[in-house]
Amino acid sequence: MEKILVGLKRVVDYNVRVRVKSDGSGVETDGVKMSINPFDEIALEEALRIKEAGGANEVIVVSIGSSESQQQLRTGLAMGADRAILVSTDSAPDSLTCARALLQIINKEEPGLVIVGRQAIDDDNSQTGPMLAALWDRPQATFASGVEIEGDKASVTREVDVGMETIDVDLPAVITVDLRLNEPRYVKLPDIMKAKKKPLDEIALDDLEVEAAPRITHTTYAPPAERQKGIMVDDVAGLVAALKDKGLV
């Protein structure tokens, strides 16, 4: 295939313990480390491997978000993507809007494959990939832990509740990736320098003429209910006694 498109979302780094703002209006992101959504790094790694194996000529990374997402796109370019597109918007876009925006990019670029994460670790929505596949009227293969490209089809192993499932999809298709698909490469300093010369195009979301989606409004944010402080026991006898005490054994 000619092109693979990869969605990269800028999110709070997975190691950060997020805090709710004291007035419940959102999540504290000031001064917090931001990264590429971990699943999207895996998505990009897979695209790069397919290209390196001769299965594609170009890998394009796309992010929909504020101009700060340029950082994550630059990291994607340093990992090995050939070109980046920022769909810029100042408001946090909802999933359906993201899917509609990605579809506009697809209509222009005509990729043979789109790879995204199974979920963004901030909103945990887990919906953009299947939505895009629906709007594009193409196959979806979600939660991929194995991808084989065979000509104009892909054989995808999916991590499902009962174990593993394999499906075949005709290309073009949307694949959403799970954690065990691969281990993303580390970015080396010379690659960061090289990435600065790679093209990063910007287009305003407003200019894509994406139909506005019915918005879900978030009214309040709150920390989850805290568990009560537990007890420590010294030995197995103490543990068994504590379990008996609670009527659990």
Add this chain to the structure above:
Amino acid sequence: MAKILVIAEHDGQALNPSTAKTIACAAEIDGAEIDVLVLGASVAGPAGEAAQLSGVNRVCTIEKAENEHSLAATFAPQIVSAADGYTHVFGPSTTFGRDLMPRVAALLGVNQVSDIMSVSGPHSFERPIYAGNVIVSLETPADAVVVATVRIASYKAVAGGNSAPVESLDVAAELPAHTRYVSTQAASSDRPDLQTAATVVSGGRALGSAENFDLIYSLADKLGAGVGATRAAVDAGYVQNDLQVGQTGKIIAPELYFAIGISGAIQHLTGIKDAGTIVAINKDEEAPIFEVADIGIVGDLFTIVPELTEALG
């Protein structure tokens, strides 16, 4: 009035317990009329089970050879035509529902509400974000259909005893040929199912090998428990992926949970937030798992676990 269509999950023979929990969530909407839609090649078994579930008004079936395996691209257009006239379309937040429901939502032109954990009204819900570290209250537009997945660990299955009518639906939907099912590799186990077991014993990276995981199985068998694992233990090949608990594994709510040689990373903890009692066995007294444990014991699992298994004898 709310008219809710619940998409049933089943394996051709039996209904998955996630369906009765999804119905429990739907029933939290005052005055809701709940219909269940069962798609498959032949669904007499699961449809009959669904008809017995309390709160169900009607069971609709769509039987087609193409529906033998649950492929989202095949199911979604049929659900969209069956959903006409409904105010809500709910599915479980299992891999089945997470694959399928967003495809339905996009075709209906709405965003999906993922992982509903509580209902405040027909258009007001709560759901976890940031791996369960934040709970957000949200409102969906009053004039648009609500497509949602239900966080099944937040709900108890509705009771049986009902006898709702079962009707076969004839839907006109063009089905794609671009997606083909090949095979499933299911792990078979005689132990209680991880997602419904009252007690779950989980092991982490500290177990060190697949052989050592026998310690976990022995304790689990003594307790009649299901077995779980961390991502680290699955990645290392000690157990299969279907045992993973957490943000990208299963979200569970057993009465009793044993975390053995597990550090307590947020991505793991989000899977056990609703557990009744959490027991932690870890040699590092600083391990974050102790912050959420109800009963903690600091020490070497290789001595504690055999001793415990013995003591429970």
